[in-house]
Amino acid sequence: MTERLGTATLQNAKACLPGFDRTKLRPGIVHIGLGAFYRAHGIVYNDDAIESDPASHSGWGIIGVSLRSPSQRDKLGPQDGLYTTVERSASGDKPRIMGSLLQSIVAPEDPKGLVEILANPGIRIVTITVTEKGYCHDPATGRLNPAHPDIVHDLEHPETPVSLPGFIVAALTLREARGIAPFTVVSCDNLPSNGKLLRGLIRDFAALRDDRLAAWIESNVAFPSTMVDRIVPASTDDDLRLTQDLIGFTDLAPVIHEPFRQWVIEDIFDTAERPAWERAGAQFVADVEPFELMKLRMLNGTHSSLAYLGFLSGYETISQTVADPVFQDFLAGLWHEEIIPTVPAPAGTDLAAYAGQLLERYANPAISHRTGQIAMDGSQKLPQRLLGTIRDRLKADKPWDRLALAVVAFIFYAAGTDEKGRPIDVRDPLAGQLKAEGGVDPATHLRRVIAIGSIFGADLGRDERFFNKVEAAYRSLLSGGAHAAISAINQT
Numbered sequence: 001m002t003e004r005l006g007t008a009t010l011q012n013a014k015a016c017l018p019g020f021d022r023t024k025l026r027p028g029i030v031h032i033g034l035g036a037f038y039r040a041h042g043i044v045y046n047d048d049a050i051e052s053d054p055a056s057h058s059g060w061g062i063i064g065v066s067l068r069s070p071s072q073r074d075k076l077g078p079q080d081g082l083y084t085t086v087e088r089s090a091s092g093d094k095p096r097i098m099g100s101l102l103q104s105i106v107a108p109e110d111p112k113g114l115v116e117i118l119a120n121p122g123i124r125i126v127t128i129t130v131t132e133k134g135y136c137h138d139p140a141t142g143r144l145n146p147a148h149p150d151i152v153h154d155l156e157h158p159e160t161p162v163s164l165p166g167f168i169v170a171a172l173t174l175r176e177a178r179g180i181a182p183f184t185v186v187s188c189d190n191l192p193s194n195g196k197l198l199r200g201l202i203r204d205f206a207a208l209r210d211d212r213l214a215a216w217i218e219s220n221v222a223f224p225s226t227m228v229d230r231i232v233p234a235s236t237d238d239d240l241r242l243t244q245d246l247i248g249f250t251d252l253a254p255v256i257h258e259p260f261r262q263w264v265i266e267d268i269f270d271t272a273e274r275p276a277w278e279r280a281g282a283q284f285v286a287d288v289e290p291f292e293l294m295k296l297r298m299l300n301g302t303h304s305s306l307a308y309l310g311f312l313s314g315y316e317t318i319s320q321t322v323a324d325p326v327f328q329d330f331l332a333g334l335w336h337e338e339i340i341p342t343v344p345a346p347a348g349t350d351l352a353a354y355a356g357q358l359l360e361r362y363a364n365p366a367i368s369h370r371t372g373q374i375a376m377d378g379s380q381k382l383p384q385r386l387l388g389t390i391r392d393r394l395k396a397d398k399p400w401d402r403l404a405l406a407v408v409a410f411i412f413y414a415a416g417t418d419e420k421g422r423p424i425d426v427r428d429p430l431a432g433q434l435k436a437e438g439g440v441d442p443a444t445h446l447r448r449v450i451a452i453g454s455i456f457g458a459d460l461g462r463d464e465r466f467f468n469k470v471e472a473a474y475r476s477l478l479s480g481g482a483h484a485a486i487s488a489i490n491q492t
């Protein structure tokens, strides 16, 4: 057993080390949702900004929060918040140790304590990656779901919340009462207009408590929208071994990622009140929406399509899936025939070149991104990844056969049995509603799923044009399997 990574061993680690003195850092950011993505993306930008000028960044250390599980804290705590990021590509592995995460905490262990931390005047930014389902909203409408059990709980127990909106509003309540300026709230999840969306949820939640507080939040708190991008698969035991071989110490919390990264942020910050993330390559722009739409539809939309269709075709990872020429043709058709015509190009971006770059990223053989991982939580992902594109295609009266096949692959996958009759481990907050009950005929099951308003909205669920195309795609999928259905579309 090698020694554990931590303050005492850091200097001997065989990796790029933090280029600043961690003992001089004070916390200025609370990050909620301490998963692999944030640790391979947001913290990397933050470490780069601090390294670019440590003296002016001493107030930008990070406190990381997990809203549910203690697992990140249990791994990071004994390592003093230090962990390795490993950039992987065909040209090799580059380990680097991150230094700006100062503390990791677990919200349910002391919710009041977390609210106090968030109310501390030193905290000026709250960043968020809690994934789609952490927003407690209705994905089809983007509004707060007041019946969500966590929201019901937090309205009854406002001082000991469990949900994201509950913590934000509890902290802002204290700051307002104490005359402390609010923090800026930065959503970094793959949701459309994520800042605007979160602002609306916080307003809805605050209004259920107190109209005056809701009005104060409305006029005082900034919620910049952001587009975030980096492919970061969940770490495996192999990744732990790889990291140990690279750095010479045991790290139980490494993150493996691709070389590419992008962060586009709506420029509504007071620049004195944030780290110079632009020095790390973050783009501050007046309007993030074109970047978000491009990324959600072109990357996440095809990622989910490949995840369901690739899984059903027997592929374990995205890179295996896109190595199949049948999938390459399908993907090219999805991008160029069906998705790109719905996406206005952000300034300075060539969408065909963006698609080409995405294909290279998907094909990175050193990144093992499981189709089953991306397939998770489809009910929360489909609206912004695929269904908005389909609405635009319907409006324009243009073909969308490949998108239809992706939607039915999701429905088939979430029904819970693969093409060989084996059970699928479906992880989705709506898994119960998506599962096909024994004996139900496929057409009835399809109708039932499409009637789920929080996924398909009130419009698509009642649109016969939508139903007819999706039903034809479902029949094709059921008759010969996913791979044959894709080949058939490629022939048309």
Ligand code: CS2
Pocket (backbone or CB within 6 Å): 190, 228, 229, 230, 231, 232, 299, 300, 303, 304, 373, 374, 375
């Ligand atoms: C993926 C994303 O798991 C998923 O649903 O589509 O996490 C994707 O890898 C990132 O958004 C890339 O930036």
